[in-house]
Amino acid sequence: xxxxxxxGFFSNASVRGALVLGAIVAVVSAAVGVFTVLRSQSFAGxxxxxxxxxxxxxxxxxxxxxxxxxxxxxxxxAGSIEAIGTHRxxxxxxATGIVxxxxxxxxxxxxxxxxxxxTTGATQQILxxxxxxxxxxxxxxxxxxxxxxxxxxxxxxxxxxxxxxxxEIAAARGIRTKLIGLLFTLALAVTVGLTSIAIGSILSTALxxxxxxxxxxxxxxxxxxxxxxxxxxxxxxxLGILFAYDSKYWSSSGNALPVSFFIVSxxxxxxxxxxxxxLRRRFARRTPTxxxxxxxxxxxxxxxxxxx
Amino acid sequence: MFSGFMVxxxxxxxxxxxxxxxxxxxVVLRGSAFPAHAIPNGAFAGAAGASLVGIDPLVGLGVFSLxxxxxxxxxxxxxxxxxxxxxxxxxxxxxxAAFLSQTREFEPQVLGLLFGDLFxxxxxxILPIALLAVVCVLAVATLFRPLLLTSLVPEVAMARxxxxxxxxxxxxxxxxxxxxxxxxxxxxxxxxxxxxGPPAAARCFTSRPGVALGASVVLALLAVWSSIACAYLxxxxxxxxxxxxxxGLYAIGRIYEVLAAAMSRRLALR
Numbered sequence: 261x262x263x264x265x266x267x268g269f270f271s272n273a274s275v276r277g278a279l280v281l282g283a284i285v286a287v288v289s290a291a292v293g294v295f296t297v298l299r300s301q302s303f304a305g306x307x308x309x310x311x312x313x314x315x316x317x318x319x320x321x322x323x324x325x326x327x328x329x330x331x332x333x334x335x336x337x338a339g340s341i342e343a344i345g346t347h348r349x350x351x352x353x354x355a356t357g358i359v360x361x362x363x364x365x366x367x368x369x370x371x372x373x374x375x376x377x378x379t380t381g382a383t384q385q386i387l388x389x390x391x392x393x394x395x396x397x398x399x400x401x402x403x404x405x406x407x408x409x410x411x412x413x414x415x416x417x418x419x420x421x422x423x424x425x426x427x428e429i430a431a432a433r434g435i436r437t438k439l440i441g442l443l444f445t446l447a448l449a450v451t452v453g454l455t456s457i458a459i460g461s462i463l464s465t466a467l468x469x470x471x472x473x474x475x476x477x478x479x480x481x482x483x484x485x486x487x488x489x490x491x492x493x494x495x496x497x498x499l500g501i502l503f504a505y506d507s508k509y510w511s512s513s514g515n516a517l518p519v520s521f522f523i524v525s526x527x528x529x530x531x532x533x534x535x536x537x538x539l540r541r542r543f544a545r546r547t548p549t550x551x552x553x554x555x556x557x558x559x560x561x562x563x564x565x566x567x568x
Numbered sequence: 569m570f571s572g573f574m575v576x577x578x579x580x581x582x583x584x585x586x587x588x589x590x591x592x593x594x595v596v597l598r599g600s601a602f603p604a605h606a607i608p609n610g611a612f613a614g615a616a617g618a619s620l621v622g623i624d625p626l627v628g629l630g631v632f633s634l635x636x637x638x639x640x641x642x643x644x645x646x647x648x649x650x651x652x653x654x655x656x657x658x659x660x661x662x663x664x665a666a667f668l669s670q671t672r673e674f675e676p677q678v679l680g681l682l683f684g685d686l687f688x689x690x691x692x693x694i695l696p697i698a699l700l701a702v703v704c705v706l707a708v709a710t711l712f713r714p715l716l717l718t719s720l721v722p723e724v725a726m727a728r729x730x731x732x733x734x735x736x737x738x739x740x741x742x743x744x745x746x747x748x749x750x751x752x753x754x755x756x757x758x759x760x761x762x763x764x765g766p767p768a769a770a771r772c773f774t775s776r777p778g779v780a781l782g783a784s785v786v787l788a789l790l791a792v793w794s795s796i797a798c799a800y801l802x803x804x805x806x807x808x809x810x811x812x813x814x815x816g817l818y819a820i821g822r823i824y825e826v827l828a829a830a831m832s833r834r835l836a837l838r
Contacts, residue, residue, distance in 0.1 A: 302650035303602040306657065310757075344822075354768045357601035358818050361761030365811015368683050368758070372805040462665065466658040473651040518669045524662035531655055535646055 269505055278391045278501050278519070281399050285455050286467055286493030288406040291413050292451045293472030294486050295444060298424040303353060304341055304445065305468050307360040308452040309461035311337030314363045316457065317370035327401060327457055334453035337363060338445045391459045391501070391519055398458055405454050412447045420444055421482055463520050467493050470527030477534040496526040576689045577796055583694075583701045584750050585762065585792040589785035590708045591746045592763035594739060596771060598719045602650055603640050603740060604763050606657035608747045608756040610636040613664030615681050615751075620667050625681070626696070630748040636660055637740035645733060683807050684755025686796070693752075700749035707742045715739060716777055758807045765814025766791055772821030787817055 269275055296305045315333020319326045337359050344355035413420070423430035423437040430437050455464040475488035500523030508516040595604045614632025615625040636656055643652035708715075717725035718732045725732060750759045766787035770780045795809035 297648065297651055300648065300650055302648075302654040303605075306602075306654050307605070353599045353601045354596060354764060354818075357605070357760070357764035358768065358815050360605065361758075361764055362811050362815035364757040364761060365808045365815075368805045368807030368811065371683075372808070462658050462661045465654055466662070469651055469654040470658075473648065473655070477647070516669070518662075518665045521662045521666040521669075524658050528655055528659045531651075 269502065272505075274392045275501065275505060277399065279498060281402055281458055282391060282497035282501060283494050284399070284402050284406050285459055285463075286471070286497045287490045288409050288451055289455055289464070289467040290471050290475075290489035290493045291410055291486050292448055293468040293470075294476065294482060294489055295413070295420055295424060296448060296468060297472045297476055298482075299441075299444070301445070301448065302469050304338070304356050305448060305452060306465045307341075307356050307363075308334045308337055308449050309456040309464045310360055310367070311363040312453045312456045313461060314367040314370065315453070317367050317374060321370050321374050327454075330457040331405075331450055331453035333363070334449040334456075335446060338449035342442050342445055391463070392504075402454060402458055405450065409447055409451050409454075412443070416440060416443060416447075460520055463523055466520075466524045466527045467497070470524075470531055471496065474527075474530045474534040477531075492527075492530055496523055496530065499523075499526055573687060573689075574800065576691055576694065577686050578793075579694060580689045580697060580753050581686060581792045581796055582789065583698055584753055584759070585788040586785055587701045587704050587746050587750065588759060588762040589766055589788035590705060590781065591743060592767040592788065593770070593781045593784045594708070594715050594719065595743070595763050596767040597716075597777075598736075598739070600739070600743070601764055602653045603637075604743060605760045606640065606653050606660075607633050607636045607740070607743055608751050608759050610657050610660030610664075611744070611747050611751060612681050612756045613660045613667065616664045616667040620671055626748065626752065629681075629751055630744075632660060633744035633747040633751075634741065637744040638737070641733070641737040641740050681751055682756050683805070684751065684753050684758060686753055686799075686806050689753060697749045697753070700745060704742055704746045704749070707738075707745070711735070711738060711742070754810065755807065758810050761811045761814040762788055762791065765816075765818050769817040769821035772818075772825040791817060 293305075296302060312330040312334040315329040315331070315336075316326050317329075318333065319329025340359045341352070341355045344358065345351035419430065419435045419437075419440045422433065423435060423440050427437050430440075452464055452468070455467065459467075471489040471492040472485070474492055475485045479485040479488055500519055503522040504516060504519035507522075592604070595601060611629045611633035614628035614630070614635075616628070617632070618625045618628025639656045640649075640653050643656060714725065714730050714735050717728070718730060718735045722732055725735075746763075747756075747759065754762065767780075767784040769787055770784035773783055774780050791810060791813040795806050795813055798804070798809045799806035
């Protein structure tokens with residue numbers, strides 16, 4: 261026990277804050293992440309963290325709430341991506357790229373305008389995050405917003421799933437796929453805005469995509485994928501926090517390694533592990549008939565063909 | 569405006585714009601916007617690592633952008649490409665964070681790579697960048713037909729014995745090469761804007777590949793030159809102008825596309 265947990269791990273207030281916030285973020289990210297991966301929106305999921313950062317820089321400059329800045333910029337960015345082009349996957353990619361490029365330019369401007377305060381420190385804080393400097397109000401904000409996002413995903417569950425599997429079938433059943441897509445993208449934007457301010461943009465993307473993608477590789481129903489993704493996300497976050505805390509004692513210099521490094525490494529490892537052919541075959545054999553239903557239309561089908 | 573350190577800025581930005589316009593044309597054509605964002609960002613970790621062990625950051629940039637390109641291509645082959653790109657990107661950024669945590673000394677320099685320093689280019693750095701640029705341009709010229717065929721008509725390319733995955737990897741390596749040379753100058757974040765905006769706009773104006781490639785280079789040059797002029801006159805950061813002008817070019821392109829479609833409809837009715 262002593263070997264695993266260095267002294268003061270459980271009594272440390274910032275560690276406890278990090279564990280609670282990490283769990284909230286991991287669960288919300290996992291639920292949203294499964295649909296993000298199914299709908300092939302990983303790029304938007306990542307790009308919005310950078311767009312949100314622009315909002316953070318702008319909020320700092322105008323002296324308004326940084327959380328509001330993050331979330332509103334992310335929502336505006338998502339809206340612009342949807343407005344520029346949604347029908348073709350390739351055009352959606354370019355739309356995301358254009359919005360990301362413009363946001364980066366604005367971020368350069370606001371960081372320059374902000375430069376009376378220390379910008380490099382702020383940039384690094386936002387990019388790499390600081391889960392250890394969590395305050396009580398962040399945890400409260402995260403729980404309220406997180407609950408709202410989970411509620412939206414639960415309400416949209418069936419139409420989302422159906423339009424992820426096949427847009428045509430969904431449309432034939434009278435589902436307004438464009439509206440559903442827009443609502444989901446907005447939920448994604450709020451999630452990303454929240455998680456990128458809470459834990460930094462690297463971890464935001466890692467926890468959104470990693471556990472969900474790993475879970476989708478070894479499960480054959482979406483409910484199971486979401487639960488497994490939540491479990492993997494929480495496990496990765498908590499282990500990462502533990503390692504980061506312990507790493508202070510590993511080297512003589514006392515330079516702790518950042519928590520984002522550990523969490524991302526664990527997530528990356530989990531993704532590689534679930535990609536092992538032996539593991540995938542085992543899960544595929546167990547439920548051979550229900551393969552369809554968790555994969556979206558042609559693109560994923562061809563990706564699946566390639567992996568065989 | 570055209571003397572002293574500004575001469576270097578004009579020269580280097582011209583080189584960067586030509587490469588970004590050419591490579592970016594295929595980025596847009598192939599829908600590789602995410603790798604084009606991930607490779608420069610991930611490469612930034614290489615610069616941090618190089619500073620830590622005390623070698624030239626350019627070497628670190630090169631090694632890490634190559635690693636990112638190969639990683640994305642091999643992971644993407646066995647799973648969803650966008651997931652592979654996202655995870656490769658965060659893994660490299662996390663490595664960068666780990667490198668930075670071990671030393672505080674080079675932090676401003678390394679973080680400066682995110683936005684680059686167009687006005688601080690030394691004369692001795694122009695030659696290596698120009699050489700890499702020539703390599704990139706030659707590579708794009710050699711790969712032109714296979715790249716075009718595998719992007720637009722994959723079936724025809726397969727029938728001709730081209731191997732799409734090999735071409736894809738080759739393209740990502742070219743992207744890595746372009747990244748290595750451009751990141752120190754315009755920064756990891758803005759090279760991306762330059763690789764997406766002008767080529768995407770060029771494709772709105774013409775559907776002929778050769779013409780679009782040329783237009784993409786011209787538009788990239790326009791964007792960079794006017795950004796430098798505006799930044800010089802207003803003293804605002806050049807990155808802001810690059811980002812805004814690239815998005816603006818695309819907006820103009822889309823408006824043109826809509827107008828042209830409306831015009832041809834009206835002509836057809838008549």
